[in-house]
Amino acid sequence: MIAAEDGQTAQRAAARTPARTPFVVGLTGGIGSGKTTVADLFAARGAHIVDTDAIAHELTAPGGAAIDAIRARFGAGALRADGGLDRDAMRARAFDDPQARAALESILHPLIRAESQRRISVADGPYVMHVVPLLVESGARAGRFDRVLVVDCPVSVQVARVQRRSGLSAERIESILAAQASREQRLAAADDVIDNGGDAAALAAQVDALHRRYAAAR
Ligand SMILES: Nc1ncnc2c1ncn2[C@@H]1O[C@H](COP(=O)(O)OP(=O)(O)OP(=O)(O)O)[C@@H](O)[C@H]1O
Numbered sequence: 699m700i701a702a703e704d705g706q707t708a709q710r711a712a713a714r715t716p717a718r719t720p721f722v723v724g725l726t727g728g729i730g731s732g733k734t735t736v737a738d739l740f741a742a743r744g745a746h747i748v749d750t751d752a753i754a755h756e757l758t759a760p761g762g763a764a765i766d767a768i769r770a771r772f773g774a775g776a777l778r779a780d781g782g783l784d785r786d787a788m789r790a791r792a793f794d795d796p797q798a799r800a801a802l803e804s805i806l807h808p809l810i811r812a813e814s815q816r817r818i819s820v821a822d823g824p825y826v827m828h829v830v831p832l833l834v835e836s837g838a839r840a841g842r843f844d845r846v847l848v849v850d851c852p853v854s855v856q857v858a859r860v861q862r863r864s865g866l867s868a869e870r871i872e873s874i875l876a877a878q879a880s881r882e883q884r885l886a887a888a889d890d891v892i893d894n895g896g897d898a899a900a901l902a903a904q905v906d907a908l909h910r911r912y913a914a915a916r
């Protein structure tokens with residue numbers, strides 16, 4: 699029964715080979731390193747962007763998929779009058795209380811992950827640029843990314859850019875930096891690095907070169 703054998707062979711091959719998924723680049727970097735700027739440049743060249751921060755905002759907006767669980771765990775006081783997550787209140791609470799922080803993460807992370815996967819599975823374009831600010835911190839690389847791309851710049855440049863953008867104090871920025879992976883840890887996890895210590899032209903040239911490689915990867 700040649701046909702049956704062929705069918706079994708095909709089934710075994712299918713079990714070994716996961717369904718074809720798009721080529722996924724995990725884009726990360728420290729606060730203010732330039733992740734959003736870089737993602738926008740890749741998007742302008744045709745990459746499909748899946749942005750973890752954007753998904754987290756949608757999940758915690760009024761009527762978002764995380765809201766019921768947040769209300770059940772933290773009470774209505776964690777929500778704004780419009781029903782969305784009160785980000786400032788929750789940030790302050792999570793900063794002071796590691797248990798609250800862990801509880802919020804245990805609500806959000808599985809939802810973020812599922813929604814990211816869903817968006818990746820329906821992505822068009824030559825490859826997916828998955829922006830994951832805490833990629834290195836979460837230690838969740840395994841099997842999720844074909845390449846890890848780190849946006850890198852000196853810490854002093856990071857601090858200056860965040861300060862210019864947000865007006866946060868240098869002290870506050872230092873405390874955020876201290877809670878993130880170090881520059882060295884991030885670089886150690888990188889397959890590819892974009893040096894964003896320079897100007898816009900230098901950035902565009904690096905993005906062009908990587909875009910060509912990623913677009914040809916699969
Ligand atoms: N090469 C550059 N030269 C000058 N300014 C830059 C450069 N790259 C980014 N910036 C500016 O620095 C700030 C931070 O950049 P961006 O928002 O892209 O970083 P991010 O990593 O996404 O930050 P966050 O961690 O807050 O999401 C922005 O105001 C951006 O316009």
Ligand SMILES: [Mg+2]
Pocket residue numbers: 733734735
């Ligand atoms: Mg950003």
